[in-house]
Amino acid sequence: MVRGKTVIERIEDTTSRQVTFSKRRNGLFKKAKELAILCDAEVGLIVFSCTGRLYDFTNTSRCVRFCLLSLCIVDVSLARLVN
Known part of the structure; x- marks a missing residue:
């Protein structure tokens, strides 16, 4: 049997959501x-x-620093220091 197309919409029930x-x-x-x-x-x-x-996943500490810098909207020149 083929499943019908699932409609993506907001779930109203808080617990279910x-x-x-x-x-x-x-x-x-x-x-x-x-x-x-x-x-x-x-x-x-x-x-x-x-x-x-907030929930996060990173596989390297380098990713953590990059994500934190990106979230803080730090100057691009500082973001290059992550590399």
Whole structure:
């Protein structure tokens, strides 16, 4: 049997929305980890929940510094120091 096309829309029920967010966040982090391992890539991922909580994934400390500099919107010349 073929599944019907899923409509992407906001989930109104708060509990259901939070459960879906947690499951999809975990899946996204798993895929980021797989990408880092399989392709030997530097991966940094930052996700904010609807409550404003920050979730992050990085596979190197270099990614952490770059993401923090990018979030702070630091001067481009300083961002090059990360390399």
